[in-house]
Amino acid sequence: MDLEAGRAYPFLGRGSGPPLIISRAEGCFLFTGDGRRILDAAGGAIVANIGHGREEVAEVARRALLEASYVVPPFATESRVKLVSRLRTSWLPAGLSRIMFASGGSEAVDLALRIARQHFVSRGEATRWKVIGRELSYHGTTLATLAVGGHEKRRAGFEPLLIPHPKAPACYPLRCTWCRDRGQCTLACADALEEIIAREGAPTIAAVIAEPVVGSTAGALVPPAGYWPRLAEICRRHGILLIADEVMTGFGRTGRRFAVEHWGVTPDLLVAGKGLSGGYAPIAGVFASEAVVEPIVARGDDVMFYTYSAHPASCAIADKVLEILEREKLVQRAEVLGARLAERLSGLRGHPHVAETRGLGLLHAVELVRGREKLDPFPPHFRVCARVVMAGLRHGVFFYPGGGAPAPDVLCMGPPFVIEPSEIDHLVEVLGKAIDEAVA
Numbered sequence: 001m002d003l004e005a006g007r008a009y010p011f012l013g014r015g016s017g018p019p020l021i022i023s024r025a026e027g028c029f030l031f032t033g034d035g036r037r038i039l040d041a042a043g044g045a046i047v048a049n050i051g052h053g054r055e056e057v058a059e060v061a062r063r064a065l066l067e068a069s070y071v072v073p074p075f076a077t078e079s080r081v082k083l084v085s086r087l088r089t090s091w092l093p094a095g096l097s098r099i100m101f102a103s104g105g106s107e108a109v110d111l112a113l114r115i116a117r118q119h120f121v122s123r124g125e126a127t128r129w130k131v132i133g134r135e136l137s138y139h140g141t142t143l144a145t146l147a148v149g150g151h152e153k154r155r156a157g158f159e160p161l162l163i164p165h166p167k168a169p170a171c172y173p174l175r176c177t178w179c180r181d182r183g184q185c186t187l188a189c190a191d192a193l194e195e196i197i198a199r200e201g202a203p204t205i206a207a208v209i210a211e212p213v214v215g216s217t218a219g220a221l222v223p224p225a226g227y228w229p230r231l232a233e234i235c236r237r238h239g240i241l242l243i244a245d246e247v248m249t250g251f252g253r254t255g256r257r258f259a260v261e262h263w264g265v266t267p268d269l270l271v272a273g274k275g276l277s278g279g280y281a282p283i284a285g286v287f288a289s290e291a292v293v294e295p296i297v298a299r300g301d302d303v304m305f306y307t308y309s310a311h312p313a314s315c316a317i318a319d320k321v322l323e324i325l326e327r328e329k330l331v332q333r334a335e336v337l338g339a340r341l342a343e344r345l346s347g348l349r350g351h352p353h354v355a356e357t358r359g360l361g362l363l364h365a366v367e368l369v370r371g372r373e374k375l376d377p378f379p380p381h382f383r384v385c386a387r388v389v390m391a392g393l394r395h396g397v398f399f400y401p402g403g404g405a406p407a408p409d410v411l412c413m414g415p416p417f418v419i420e421p422s423e424i425d426h427l428v429e430v431l432g433k434a435i436d437e438a439v440a
């Protein structure tokens with residue numbers, strides 16, 4: 001590759017330094033233009049679930065492109081029908097049988113919001129339009145998904161363009177202020193949803209949207225076991241649709257097909273992206289219950305597609321990726337190796353700048369603080385996460401930076417499910433070293 005051209009590639013020029021130049025990727029590793037090997041501990045942006053460079057996926061893509069390069073989304077093709085039927089028979093929670101595709105997570109969440117709204121318009125309940133999101137959450141970068149999200153840094157400056165949807169509190173056990181005086185978790189943060197519904201009026205609310213395990217905004221925040229059942233119960237009682245945003249957690253990342261399965265909850269709409277194709281194609285899906293779709297069909301209303309919804313090659317790729325996950329039992333592997341990752345990370349808990357290590361399956365994070373006692377963050381100009389990422393890269397491991405106030409500095413890990421146990425040990429060892437070097 002022309003290195004000079006590589007340096008000129010980023011949209012915002014060279015202000016943030018030249019990009020890392022990657023010449024190829026295979027299994028759990030990225031290879032740089034200058035011949036270095038980097039362990040992809042983040043699977044890209046927590047995407048590459050089956051690992052990089054699978055020949056059989058490339059083969060399927062080639063065949064699909066030759067068969068039909070593009071077909072308008074409402075028409076059926078072999079690859080679309082195959083994927084939909086695999087999803088229905090082997091993957092989706094019982095009850096979520098309606099499927100529509102988009103090209104990425106933001107588009108898919110946007111589509112889920114439209115479907116939720118259309119459901120109520122078609123039912124003759126047009127007063128229901130608000131979508132309750134949560135603080136410390138991320139649902140995408142379109143204006144609608146930023147509006148329901150709670151990622152303050154990514155929303156900053158765009159507020160005049162964002163419809164002010166209500167926000168429920170985050171479920172954040174480490175910094176919980178809801179149950180502190182009660183001596184134990186009472187799920188008061190979930191119950192706060194009741195107060196918001198009472199304040200806004202249930203007949204104005206279409207949906208509640210939440211990530212079952214919060215991704216990079218807060219770093220693999222796992223709620224207590226009762227949290228999701230409580231959310232689902234409150235929504236059901238008020239006739240509000242529950243949308244689970246599993247763009248990051250779906251398709252095995254947490255050691256179950258979908259994270260909501262950990263708590264026996266089936267949402268009305270489930271959105272999943274990244275893992276659906278493991279990064280081999282831009283595709284995401286919205287999975288809805290019959291009850292959500294029924295009034296839309298009954299009134300003869302429509303839900304507009306995107307030009308690239310259900311692209312034939314993307315569908316063929318996703319079908320192959322799911323087949324590989326099944327054949328190699330990779331979801332089970334994510335659960336087993338996730339336990340190892342959690343155990344190894346727990347060794348960092350005594351570190352003076354590690355507030356917490358947490359996660360589920362192969363989605364984990366480390367939250368960094370200046371002092372553990374007060375959980376006060378590093379000053380922003382210190383850019384501690386960027387320092388850790390740079391130190392990690394120097395040692396040949398890529399960690400995914402994240403965070404949002406009050407936890408501005410988290411490092412996320414989401415390696416491919418094919419990672420070896422010894423590579424997990426290695427990445428944790430490097431993480432400890434990288435944190436030490438960053439704060440030195």
Ligand SMILES: Cc1ncc(COP(=O)(O)O)c(C=O)c1O
Pocket residue numbers: 045104105106107109138139140141211215216245246247248273
């Ligand atoms: C939970 C969640 N929702 C939505 C998105 C947006 O997806 P995309 O970047 O594919 O548009 C992400 C991306 O990280 C995510 O983690």
